[in-house]
Amino acid sequence: MSQHDLVIDNQAGGPFRADLNNALQAQASNQSGSAEPSPTYPCQFWADIGNGLFKMRNAANTAWIKLGPLGVTNFGLILPGTVLFHAKGTAPPAGCLKANGAAVSRNAYADLFAEIGTAFGAGDGSTTFNLPELRGEFPRGWDDGRGVDAGRVFGSAQAQGERDHYHPISGTRYDLGAGGYGLTIAGSSTGIAALSGTGETRPRNVALLACIKF
Numbered sequence: 161m162s163q164h165d166l167v168i169d170n171q172a173g174g175p176f177r178a179d180l181n182n183a184l185q186a187q188a189s190n191q192s193g194s195a196e197p198s199p200t201y202p203c204q205f206w207a208d209i210g211n212g213l214f215k216m217r218n219a220a221n222t223a224w225i226k227l228g229p230l231g232v233t234n235f236g237l238i239l240p241g242t243v244l245f246h247a248k249g250t251a252p253p254a255g256c257l258k259a260n261g262a263a264v265s266r267n268a269y270a271d272l273f274a275e276i277g278t279a280f281g282a283g284d285g286s287t288t289f290n291l292p293e294l295r296g297e298f299p300r301g302w303d304d305g306r307g308v309d310a311g312r313v314f315g316s317a318q319a320q321g322e323r324d325h326y327h328p329i330s331g332t333r334y335d336l337g338a339g340g341y342g343l344t345i346a347g348s349s350t351g352i353a354a355l356s357g358t359g360e361t362r363p364r365n366v367a368l369l370a371c372i373k374f
Contacts, residue, residue, distance in 0.1 A: 163186050206224065213226050239275065244371050255373065257272075263290050264290075265288055
């Protein structure tokens, strides 16, 4: 911890050097200390050790702005493993990778590996691990014991499906074949229409780039 008023007094020799070194050390350590430095300056940084916060003085030099907790990656704002959708295009933003299921280095992306491990694939089993594969997928909140989507393993993929439902049939006459199935319909007013499908069941949506913070 080191703080200094950042004013170098008129002095000679050893005291001048010591004063200058103390000022530089305070700058290098972001004025770290439990009490706020004095005096303060616009846009000055302060590592508030007492409260575990990194702060910056506002431009008017009237108050401290909390930037985030000390000792936490990215000040805890966007943690490694956070999934986000980006509108930039085909390239992920700085600090992110495409969530495309690729195998990436456990060493190069150590913070991300520490967060998600091999939940989405173990890569080669020793030096790599897999990212989530979110291309063309809708993410769904993990059930976590609620029972709405019971039996799901965290990180597992789920095929498309459609809930059981019924379509009422109206018409002049219908008959069931032998055994109770093999439906035969007669009459011109059945209320049945031929549908042309799209190959999948989906809601309206917008295609964005799925990314993961490393």
